[in-house]
Amino acid sequence: MxxxxxxxxxxxxxxxxxxxxxxxxxxxxxxxxxxxxxxxxxxxxxxxxxxxxxxxxxxxxxxxxxxxxxxxxxxxxxxxxxxxxxxxxxxxxxxxxxxxxxxxxxxxxxxxxxxxxxxxxxxxxxxxxxxxxxLHWHGAAADYHHASRWSGIDAAGEVEDAGLHNAEGLRRAYGVPPPMLHERADGGAITVLPSAPRAAYDELLDARTSCRNFDVGRMLPLTGLAQVLKRTFAERGRVRGADDFDVLKRTSPSGGALHPTECYLLARRVDGLAPGLYHYLPARHALQSLPMDDARILADAGRHPAARGKTALDYLAWIAVGGQQYFAEAHALCVLAPRFYRNFWKYRRHPKAYRVCILDVGHLSQTLLLSATEAGLGSFVTAAINEVDIERAFGLEPWSESPLAVCGIGPRADRMETYELDPNRRAWPR
Ligand SMILES: Cc1cc2nc3c(=O)[nH]c(=O)nc-3n(C[C@H](O)[C@H](O)[C@H](O)COP(=O)(O)O)c2cc1C
Known part of the structure; x- marks a missing residue:
């Protein structure tokens, strides 16, 4: 401003x-x-x-x-x-x-x-x-926030019906995509860069592969989930910026050091954790259970034949990730929801503020994915989410606090039934 x-x-x-x-x-x-x-x-x-x-x-x-x-x-x-x-x-x-x-x-x-x-x-x-x-929303950001929120969309079903669920279908419908690599026509000399010897960190980076094959027959150990949450969302330190103004230190960066992003959890197959909805408390490294209204969650479920017979928690997992069943099967789903008002307190009606919130969530999700990979777990991030259904289930007020992405965590299955991008076989075969 x-x-x-x-x-x-x-x-x-x-x-x-x-x-x-x-x-x-x-x-x-x-x-x-x-x-x-x-x-x-x-x-x-x-x-x-x-x-x-x-x-x-x-x-x-x-x-x-x-x-x-x-x-x-x-x-x-x-x-x-x-x-x-x-x-x-x-x-x-x-x-x-x-x-x-x-x-x-x-x-x-x-x-x-x-x-x-x-x-x-x-x-x-x-x-x-x-x-x-x-709340200090920037007008254009508020427009975009409003326009990008989904309610009850079975995106996976729609994409499949349109034949756009695989590379061949996309190529058929949209023609040749823009090239995979890009070199500037006006560029000068090329300097080939040295390669450092491979280290354990390279192994970790290369092993991260978006998981679409969770093992629904196994439980996710609570210690595994806890470690991923701790490495991604926990308080690693704090600084007193001024009176009544504390700043959290996390493993990911955050615009303005405000760390507005909350982690809400939908847990189903976690050893030692009752299935349900939770809020992660970064300072205590603890989960607080949240009330769940089954009837409210299932209110619109009748619209979707694919949702027939699902429990409230199963339906919420499915609709949260836009009807992508392979993601819904994750043992725990983490909803990444910025408290916009914390960021906008500093960046009032600021044209960059919403972008910063989105980038914060991107950083957290990558930290989560790498932490899960390191723990030997499968993980993914998706933005194809039904924000409205998630807000309703977790009791979030959309202009104050709203999900921008959902991550999933769980043990990988032994067989790949849904495609994963793993050309160098770092995640597969198992
Ligand atoms: C912001 C974001 C949203 C994504 N949304 C989806 C999604 O809705 N469905 C899906 O199958 N994969 C989704 N992905 C995963 C990508 O498809 C995946 O990253 C890509 O295919 C590359 O594979 P890799 O992650 O295994 O390297 C998403 C990834 C990102 C970063």
């Missing part, structure tokens, strides 16, 4: 607070974070086909998305114009807005929570909006 912006924001916050003291006249501003989506919807129309057209009719709709809303809200072009010209920062008098756009239109957007009113009647949406503002 630029320095001038901070002063401006503080002044506006001050102005906003004093406005709440006034009940009249009514003032209005736009909700803090708003995404207006121009969505194309297509349908097949036989009469259009018979009259020589393609038969596919498309229809455009405006949809408004905002963090405080339970669902998207359809708006018309006039409402888009009203939202577009209303400041999300400055409170303006309601009267001219009503005159220009009509009282009914202004009221509808107030009721939807897209406009925020200063009077007592609109206290609910104002509180919701204040809660969102206090």
């Amino acid at each position: 630029r320095v001038g912006d901070a002063t401006l924001v503080a002044a506006r916050q001050q102005a906003a607070r004093s406005d709440f003291l006034l009940d009249e006249p009514m003032r209005i501003r736009r909700c803090a974070l708003l995404r207006l989506e121009s969505r194309e919807e297509t349908r097949f129309d036989l009469s259009a086909l018979l009259s020589g057209d393609t038969g596919v009719l498309s229809h455009m709709r405006w949809l408004a998305h905002a963090p405080a809303l339970q669902a998207e809200v359809e708006v018309d072009a006039a409402e888009v114009a009203l939202l577009g010209e209303t400041s999300p920062s400055d409170w303006v008098s309601a009267a001219p807005l009503r005159m220009r756009h009509g009282a009914a239109r202004v009221r509808r957007l107030l009721r939807a929570g897209l406009l925020v009113g200063s009077t007592a009647a609109w206290a609910h949406w104002r509180r919701e909006d204040e809660r969102v503002r206090a």
Whole structure:
């Protein structure tokens, strides 16, 4: 954020607070974070086909998305114009807005929570909006966060139905991919680099292979799981940055040294650990069990024939990893979920902050994968996850704390039934 912006924001916050003291006249501003989506919807129309057209009719709709809303809200072009010209920062008098756009239109957007009113009647949406503002999301990052979250998607099933689940299918559908290697046409002389002798660390790096074949007949020893969690997520030290500002040291780097990422665990076949949901506590190197609402987890399961007969925990594992059964079979799934508000406390409405959270998760996942490999365990990371289902099951508020990736850990099977990329046979044969 630029320095001038901070002063401006503080002044506006001050102005906003004093406005709440006034009940009249009514003032209005736009909700803090708003995404207006121009969505194309297509349908097949036989009469259009018979009259020589393609038969596919498309229809455009405006949809408004905002963090405080339970669902998207359809708006018309006039409402888009009203939202577009209303400041999300400055409170303006309601009267001219009503005159220009009509009282009914202004009221509808107030009721939807897209406009925020200063009077007592609109206290609910104002509180919701204040809660969102206090999280300090950057607008474009919030749009992306919202747009990239899935709910109840069987991605594996969809990819298979489309014939895109293997290299041949991809090649058929998309043609030749961009080349595997890249050399610059404008490059100069090439200096071949020396190779250091192979060390144990090379063996470890080469043995890491994304595991899609877990042995569901064996248990994961608690010591193995504990070691991986300790090496990846535990506190390795701490520094007091300032009063009430402690900084965690972990084995992975973290933007701003804030380490916002939490590890939530779905355990099923771990020796000495009851199947269930847990939260890893980095300072105590401990797991805290979390409540589980089976009915809530299974609420949408009926949509998926592949989920029939699964227990709540099995269904959650399956839907968490986007319907990828070979990943769902991992003995323990680790949900990597940043507490965005910890990072955004420092990087307020910062265009890089969300990227930093994503990169943090990438670092942690690689540490987890290497730690699991070192422990002789299979592991994977995936971003093809149903964030909404995971949030619901673990009780996470999506704008405060939300999963960006899921890792799995467990003993490898003796036979490879699902493909793994292991050309030098470091993980296979076993
Ligand atoms: C961010 C990320 C997401 C991934 N998501 C999936 C996934 O959804 N399904 C899958 O089978 N593999 C997934 N993978 C694993 C990659 O397919 C794998 O890394 C790649 O095939 C190379 O194989 P290797 O990890 O064994 O070297 C993901 C990897 C990364 C880094």
